[in-house]
Amino acid sequence: MRRVEHVMGFPVSLRVDDEGIGDEVADALFAWLREVDARFSPFRPDSEVCRYDRGELRLRDLSADLTEVLDLCEQYRVATGGAFDVRLPGRPLDPCAVVKGWSVQRAAELLTAAGARRFILNAGGDVVVAGGPWRVGVRHPEYADQLCTVLELTDGAVATSARYERGDHIVDGRTGTPATGLLSVSVVAASLTEADATATAAFAMGPEGVDWAAARPGCEVFAVDAERRVRRTPGFPAATVAA
Amino acid sequence: MKRVIPVLVLSVAGLIPVWRYEPSIGTTTSTTTTTEAVSTPTPTATSSSSSGSSSTPSASSKKVVQGTAINTSKGTVQVQVTFEGDKISSVSMLQQPDHPQTTAAVPVLIEETLKAQSSKIDTVSGATITSDAYVQSLQAAIDAKGA
Numbered sequence: 001m002r003r004v005e006h007v008m009g010f011p012v013s014l015r016v017d018d019e020g021i022g023d024e025v026a027d028a029l030f031a032w033l034r035e036v037d038a039r040f041s042p043f044r045p046d047s048e049v050c051r052y053d054r055g056e057l058r059l060r061d062l063s064a065d066l067t068e069v070l071d072l073c074e075q076y077r078v079a080t081g082g083a084f085d086v087r088l089p090g091r092p093l094d095p096c097a098v099v100k101g102w103s104v105q106r107a108a109e110l111l112t113a114a115g116a117r118r119f120i121l122n123a124g125g126d127v128v129v130a131g132g133p134w135r136v137g138v139r140h141p142e143y144a145d146q147l148c149t150v151l152e153l154t155d156g157a158v159a160t161s162a163r164y165e166r167g168d169h170i171v172d173g174r175t176g177t178p179a180t181g182l183l184s185v186s187v188v189a190a191s192l193t194e195a196d197a198t199a200t201a202a203f204a205m206g207p208e209g210v211d212w213a214a215a216r217p218g219c220e221v222f223a224v225d226a227e228r229r230v231r232r233t234p235g236f237p238a239a240t241v242a243a
Numbered sequence: 244m245k246r247v248i249p250v251l252v253l254s255v256a257g258l259i260p261v262w263r264y265e266p267s268i269g270t271t272t273s274t275t276t277t278t279e280a281v282s283t284p285t286p287t288a289t290s291s292s293s294s295g296s297s298s299t300p301s302a303s304s305k306k307v308v309q310g311t312a313i314n315t316s317k318g319t320v321q322v323q324v325t326f327e328g329d330k331i332s333s334v335s336m337l338q339q340p341d342h343p344q345t346t347a348a349v350p351v352l353i354e355e356t357l358k359a360q361s362s363k364i365d366t367v368s369g370a371t372i373t374s375d376a377y378v379q380s381l382q383a384a385i386d387a388k389g390a
Binding site for chain 2: 002004010011013015120122124125126127129134135136137138139140141142143144145146147148149150158159160161162164184186210211214215221224228229230231232233234235239
């Protein structure tokens with residue numbers, strides 16, 4: 001079963017190889033992602049995030065989900081010395097960097113709960129897989145139709161933060177300026193919540209973020225710096241055999 | 244430097260049983276201390292006799308001695324000392340605290356040159372945010388092929 005839908009502002013591709021996992025499972029998955037968009041989008045004035053940001057909701061009034069997301073945001077802000085910050089001066093509260101990984105990981109857990117054992121869920125380039133081995137290409141930072149590495153992943157997640165396409169969109173919260181020290185950072189972790197937030201945070205930190213991400217338990221890193229040098233952890237699961 | 248000092252102190256502490264142990268051997272080799280002293284079989288001319296039972300170390304053979312494990316607030320420390328004759332040839336840590344202050348938290352990263360490749364893949368990591376970019380992306384090709 002395959003499905004592609006545009007939701008939360010990016011294309012989400014789903015492939016489930018298990019027999020008996022039908023459209024109703026995909027429907028529930030995409031309904032969850034649309035619900036997340038409605039509740040947590042900083043671009044929808046009636047979202048819980050915007051209402052909280054405007055002071056219409058107090059912290060204790062927030063849903064358990066948003067409380068969890070904001071807690072995660074705070075953990076990464078502290079862990080990065082402020083480089084990762086969802087509250088930049090003069091800008092609305094924007095927890096997207098955590099919401100994306102967190103919500104897509106939840107979506108993958110919906111699949112698992114429905115009995116899916118072998119699937120790929122790709123949300124705008126952030127990937128959760130199960131029942132592999134799967135070959136996951138990492139987009140080349142300069143050539144959209146090329147890869148800079150291929151990894152083999154059986155169960156787990158990989159997220160890539162990069163400058164391509166959206167340009168300098170990730171801001172280093174310590175300086176308030178766009179992060180430009182890296183071209184691309186990919187992080188492999190057990191969950192997309194960890195992989196995506198760690199990749200974004202490392203990108204915001206710049207070159208030192210590569211070491212920071214590499215030191216996080218359970219994270220494997222592949223990074224390309226502004227001088228086009230690759231730095232990766234020894235355990236990064238690069239595919240050994242070309243197909 | 245603050246880390247070095249306790250490690251040195253603990254290394255010395257680990258050596259104390261070794262020093263205590265030495266006089267007990269006396270000047271002759273003993274066969275009753277094999278629980279602490281492990282002889283390393285060395286193919287020297289003196290030990291290659293066919294008479295077997297060459298477990299008794301000669302005065303010039305290597306001897307490996309393990310210090311006692313010492314519990315510290317940071318974890319267990321245990322050293323191993325290798326003697327050649329009556330000289331220490333090496334000291335190594337058998338156990339050391341698995342503590343962030345004393346272990347290197349950052350793995351040594353591997354540096355490579357950036358390569359461009361195309362390969363058979365199941366999916367692509369790397370943001371394809373806008374629909375224009377998606378249409379042109381490898382992921383779109385994969386989705387179209389599988390649909």
